[in-house]
Structures are given as structure tokens and as C-alpha cells.
Amino acid sequence: MSDAAPVTLSAHNLSRRYGGREVIHNLSLELGRGEVLGLLGHNGAGKSTTLQMLTGALAPHSGEIAICGFDLARQPKQAKARIGFLPETPPLYRDMSVDDYLLFAARLRGMPRGVIAGALAETKRRCGLQDAGRKLVGTLSKGYQQRTGIAQAIIHGPEVIILDEPTVGLDPAQIRDIRALIRELGDAHSVILSTHLLGEVESVCDRVEILHQGRLIYGDSSARMQQYGHQPGFIVNLLAPPDISELQAISGVQQVERLSATRFRVLHQAGVNSGAALLALAGQCGWRAEQLVPLQSSLEEVFVKITRGETP
């Protein structure tokens, strides 16, 4: 997030209880224009509750939310006009046609009459709904219903777009389309995306916040999250392997593990290019190095590490 980007959504110390149980504790969040934020968490971590509070569907027990400077509790009309929300279950009227439904959504958000027709055509194009305009929402397939749900969230050109698990139940091709759409939306708007699919975070989000038992326990850029607790190293194939002690002698190498007769896992110190040294040595000594693959911790591993509270 560049510091120059104007803040479109800011939430301070949100708390929410259900009965006596506090499900969200002192959650604070800030989002700038042109940013895609991924909200990660296990089932029941409080993702949906958080998003409902951010959109005004649910009032927080304490804390403040401002959308583009408008307080959600005191100036709800101005604030809500700048939000587009796709809940977990898309809020679709099954007996309406897609066109009628989207027009209703646009009017409900107070769009001026003159610009609605243009916005409808543009939104349908973006969401790939050009051919579905006259069909009844109830007769559409799950994927098209999801797209219609996204379309109602973006038709009024909101500053903040909040999507609760937008790709659940879609086939891989549709998931790819929707991720591309979210990426595109992220250029001009602010997007919050809740998901438990880590691949989604990897491919579309600039920033990640991890919600665990109602608290934000980790927040960083998604690229840096992948580096979290990561030990630099690589796996190398040596067709004519030397003794393991020779590999251990290379500068910076901390640990060598033999995975098979020709495969070795080498862990080394950060900042030391042990891979290059090994390759140079392999060339000299004729170890016939074949393949060198840097170790990359998957987001899954990182996520599990973070939610378990392990420190690197």
C-alpha cells in the first residue's frame, strides 16, 4: 500500500458480542484506494461478522467505522452509498430477471436515472452477464448467480467493495474469471475479500489480514507473508553425489539432508548465496548437478504456523 493512496475504509476497535460471547475483539482495519485486502481465517473465526459490521448490516457493540470519511453510524446514507457488498449467500430475488434485479440494486443505491442504463451495460460486460439479462435469476446456474451477486455489488461504482467468499462453489474456469475481475476492480476501488482459499490470496490480494478467534493476529503484504518463518534453502539433484560432509563444508550451509541417492535438501543462512557456490563446486568436481529448486513455503504452511501462534 502506498502511503499516498487515500484511505477509503477505516475501522477502529470494533467489538461484537453474541449473547455473552465476544466474537470480535478490538478489531482495527484500514484500507486505501487501489488495494485488495484478503481477510483470512478458519471457519467461525469471525470473517462474516466483521464484513457485516463493515457494511452496516450489523451494528458493532463498540468501535467506529468510517467509509470515505463518513461515519457509518451517524451518516449511514452517505457511507452506505459508497459500499458494495456481496454476502456469503448472494442476496438474489429469484423471481426477477437479471436486468430488473440489477436496475433495482442501482436505484436502491440512489444512482441518478441518467447513468443507470450505461452502468448496467458496463457491469454486465464486466461480469460476463451479457447474454443473461432477460433470464430469471432463479433459473441461472450457481456460477451465474454468483456473478449476478458480484454485479449488484459493483453496479453503483462503490469506493469500497466487500466480497464474502466470492468464489465458493464455482468451477475452476469461473474462479479464474472472477479473480481476474477482482484484480481489475482492485485497480480503481478498494476491495476486501474474505476467503479460506489461500491460493486466492496469493493470486489477487496485495495485503493479508489473518483473523483468528475474533482477533487480527497477522497483517502484512501477501508476498511477505509467504516469507514468514521461512528458512532459505534448496533441493538439488546431483547425479554423481559426493560425500555429505563435502556439501556441508560449503560456506553458509547449515544442514544437508539426503532425500534419496541423488537428491539433497540443503538449508543455508539467509543472505548467503550457497546455491551458486555449490553449483560452482559441482562443476569443478564433476558432481553432475542437474536441478536446483529453491525451497518455498506454501501459504498453507505459513497460515497454519501463524494461526497456531508459532513464531519463526
Next chain:
Amino acid sequence: MIATIAFKELRSLFAAPSTWLILAVLQFIFAWFFLARLDAFLQVQSQLAQLASAPGATQAVAVPLFGAAALILMLLVPVFTMRMIAEERRNQTMTLLATAPVSSTQIVLGKFIALLLFLLPIIASCLLMVLALGTGTQLDKGLLFANALGLLLLAASYAALGLYVSSLTAQPAVAAIAALAALFGLWLVEASATDNDSAWRLLAPTSHFESFNVGLLNSGDLGYFLLFCAAFLLLAVRRLNNNRIYG
């Protein structure tokens, strides 16, 4: 905003085939009743003519017709109010309204106005049938007006109560049964009050409709209906607001 919501509600009411079916059956029942009353009136008309102040066609046909319509609406209005809020909640479309820049008051008023606009043609159809008699006889316009206004106010108060009950639950069927039970209870209160001046009678919308039915325009009755509608609409608004607070 109110108009947008009202228009959408009307559209979805008329998009359902069951609505048309109910309207058709209703029209059939009204017509049957109207013709039966007319037939009875024509049979005794010659004898009535010998009386000094004989009841006219309006009193003999229109008054019982509107009385019957009032009773039928009591059974019918809950069928239409049940979907209004309960179904939105069940289909999770309430989120769309709750996160849109509209207040709970606008949502409730939009739905209420849609119901009124929907009930208006039903009342108008009764009125038109009676007005058709005007080609053959003199009609008591004042009595007709009082009846139509009374029926409209009665229907509005039923709609307000139904809307409130609908806002209490997420199950349309429960909303319909509960609204029907409430309306029936109010009717029973009136029916069981033996004393004509009993305070209990004042509670029931039907007893206030009776004065309209006999052609009495009473500001007290008018006030009762307006208060009844306002009270239940306000309760429905409060209920929607509480939804945001209690989840």
C-alpha cells in the same frame, strides 16, 4: 427510495401466478355474493316499495357486500403480508436492503405502500360492481363512499399488522398464521363483547369499520385506524432496527 421499494414489491407480487389466481377467485366470490344480494333485493323490491322509508339498492346490496369483503380481507391480507419481510429474511435478501443507503422506515413504508396499492384494486372492484347498478337506479353516493373508505382503512390496518408480524420471523408460513391469529383474535374480541358499548369493542378494527359500513363518518374511527397503522408500522421499523443491533 420508498417508490423504488414499493415498485419492486408490486412487481414481485404480480410476478407470482398465485397472486392472479387469488385475485380471480376473490373476484368470483365478490360477484357471486353481489348477484345473490341483488337477486334477493329484486324479489322483495315490490313489497319494499310500499314501505315509507324503504332501504334502497345501496343499502340492500352494497352494505352487505362491503361487510363480506371486510371479512374476506381479514383472511386474505396475511397471505400477502407474510412474504414481505419474512421471506426476505429467509432468502437472505434482507442484507441487500440493510446495506443499501435506505433507512428501515423507508423499507417498511415502501412495503406498506405496495400492499395498499395492491389492495386498492380489490376494493375498487367491489365499488365498480355496485356502481354498475347506477345505470338502473339511484345510488346513495355518500354511503358508498363511506363504505369504500372504511374498507380501505380496514385493509390498511390489516396490512400494517401483517407487516409487523412478518418482521418478527424468518418463516413466511409462521408469519401468515400468526397474523391471521392476531386478526381473528381482534375479531373475536368484538364478537364476544355482549355489551354494545363495551370498551373491548373499541379494540377491534372491525367494530370501527361497522360505523363506516352504516354510512357514519366518525373522526374517532378515522383516528383509530390511522393510529393502528402508525403503531404497527413503527413497531416493524423498530424491529428492523433491532435486527442490526442483535443480529
